[in-house]
Amino acid sequence: MNDKRTQLLEASIDLFADEGFWNTPTARIARHAGVATGTLFNYFESKDVLIDEVYMQLKHEWMHHIMQNFPQNGTIKEQIEHIWFRHIDWGLGFPRRYALKQQLALSDLVSDEVQQRQQEALAFGFEIVERGMADGLFVPISAEYFGMLMVANLDAAVQYASAHHLKDMALTRHITTSFEIFWRGVTN
Amino acid sequence: MNDKRTQLLEASIDLFADEGFWNTPTARIARHAGVATGTLFNYFESKDVLIDEVYMQLKHEWMHHIMQNFPQNGTIKEQIEHIWFRHIDWGLGFPRRYALKQQLALSDLVSDEVQQRQQEALAFGFEIVERGMADGLFVPISAEYFGMLMVANLDAAVQYASAHHLKDMALTRHITTSFEIFWRGVTN
DNA sequence: TCCGATATTGACTGACCAGTCAGTTTTTGT
DNA sequence: ACAAAAACTGACTGGTCAGTCAATATCGGA
Structure with a gap:
């Protein structure tokens, strides 16, 4: 189930492109992907x-x-x-x-x-x-x-x-x- | 005496170029220019x-x-x-x-x-x-x-x-x- | 020289955020 | 059905930093 992984990547692309890396907290990426903050760090170190x-x-x-x-x-x-x-x-x-x-x-x-x-x-x-x-x-x-x-x-x-x-x-x-x-x- | 102003601009150029904008705190710019943190904000809003x-x-x-x-x-x-x-x-x-x-x-x-x-x-x-x-x-x-x-x-x-x-x-x-x-x- | 104005200082504040982890839920194997 | 493992959760922590401000120093005019 790398479904969440894909969602996180997709959310990252959207937010990085729109807001820039430095302005997008990991918490927002997680929220945008519909997962909790901690989950992001299960998939990406x-x-x-x-x-x-x-x-x-x-x-x-x-x-x-x-x-x-x-x-x-x-x-x-x-x-x-x-x-x-x-x-x-x-x-x-x-x-x-x-x-x-x-x-x-x-x-x-x-x-x-x-x-x-x-x-x-x-x-x-x-x-x-x-x-x-x-x-x-x-x-x-x-x-x-x-x-x-x-x-x-x-x-x-x-x-x-x-x-x-x-x-x-x-x-x-x-x-x-x-x-x-x-x-x-x-x-x- | 826009001497300090020039120093601050110069320090900004050096640090922004070397470290990137997001990795250079205003405090470091001020220090690099030889002035205090607050002084920077006298010259730049x-x-x-x-x-x-x-x-x-x-x-x-x-x-x-x-x-x-x-x-x-x-x-x-x-x-x-x-x-x-x-x-x-x-x-x-x-x-x-x-x-x-x-x-x-x-x-x-x-x-x-x-x-x-x-x-x-x-x-x-x-x-x-x-x-x-x-x-x-x-x-x-x-x-x-x-x-x-x-x-x-x-x-x-x-x-x-x-x-x-x-x-x-x-x-x-x-x-x-x-x-x-x-x-x-x-x-x- | 003296005084008010202006410039400078740096400790401090409030806000933000990457990453953690103890507790909870879901999945997997038997 | 059950237990152990794996995935998930989100409140929390430690650290960072832009900008403030009261105190101090410097300057410039009379």
């Missing part, structure tokens, strides 16, 4: 590990969303474009989760160990980039910087679309444009 | 307004750095390139200040009013972009999105250079490359 678990959960959901229908046999451009669209789709579909994941990634609330582990899960992405580099497809930069640029551009695209409530055609156009700008930039 | 003032201070310093030797009569590309180099120069020259400014910009610790005011100070930048748009120089996107992309790319460039301790030629090459990638992306 401390508030710190709760944060770690929330972060892992979000990263996992994000990864899952990104990888759905991934074109394993597509071209590099198709693969990156797929990630582009799916990432933005997730960001707009789950704005609170997206914002929280971003905040957690910057703040040093997440333990080094967890951050390390999450980084390793992105290895497949680096492979794609390295392959593109080998083909002379990209401007000569490190895969690391390529990844950083991609994330930076994606974040900006999501933030803009979100702030302006873009929908339907306007949204599609925006996503396409944002990708084109990125692609033209990193491509020879 | 509350911890919240202290944060506002810190943010304004950082933005102001940043703006000042950016605008030094600004090529008023240069081409649009020269002007944006100038901002590019100066921004990165500031980020690498004052890493703690840069990190703190970024953190504050994301967190909602800064009051809406101050955030608003700071936004207005960037008006001159929007003018440059609008001019470029009118000339058909840029891809057709809003000046707002252009600005977001620029900031996103700059942040990535600073973060990368900072993490890898780039210096001298390697640094110059990196800055140039980062600008080229951005410019090629947003330009027709």
Whole structure:
């Protein structure tokens, strides 16, 4: 019965996103999840590990969303474009989760160990980039910087679309444009 | 004698950057500045307004750095390139200040009013972009999105250079490359 | 020099909160 | 059905911290 565990994680995500970590007492998380204060600490050793678990959960959901229908046999451009669209789709579909994941990634609330582990899960992405580099497809930069640029551009695209409530055609156009700008930039 | 005021701001910047806002008690700020607890509240109504003032201070310093030797009569590309180099120069020259400014910009610790005011100070930048748009120089996107992309790319460039301790030629090459990638992306 | 105004001090207060634990309820195995 | 284990409860504790304020020090004008 990890039902309560899920409820606690869900409550944490809601409250952390809306109020910020420092403004959400564990007591409120428990209440929001419909359990007693003490119960939270049966499932999570401390508030710190709760944060770690929330972060892992979000990263996992994000990864899952990104990888759905991934074109394993597509071209590099198709693969990156797929990630582009799916990432933005997730960001707009789950704005609170997206914002929280971003905040957690910057703040040093997440333990080094967890951050390390999450980084390793992105290895497949680096492979794609390295392959593109080998083909002379990209401007000569490190895969690391390529990844950083991609994330930076994606974040900006999501933030803009979100702030302006873009929908339907306007949204599609925006996503396409944002990708084109990125692609033209990193491509020879 | 706003000497103490400056000391308090400086101490706040140091401690906020190193320990995080929520982990630095006002008492420690006061001690670090060499004054008593109560004195801090003579200069700043509350911890919240202290944060506002810190943010304004950082933005102001940043703006000042950016605008030094600004090529008023240069081409649009020269002007944006100038901002590019100066921004990165500031980020690498004052890493703690840069990190703190970024953190504050994301967190909602800064009051809406101050955030608003700071936004207005960037008006001159929007003018440059609008001019470029009118000339058909840029891809057709809003000046707002252009600005977001620029900031996103700059942040990535600073973060990368900072993490890898780039210096001298390697640094110059990196800055140039980062600008080229951005410019090629947003330009027709 | 003297005095009122202003700045500074730091012990103190009231509120908050992470984490505990003794007691209670629920589950599990036989 | 029963007992032992496991899960759950929430009042409580020890510690922290923003902001106060009465007492003290410093300053500036006459």
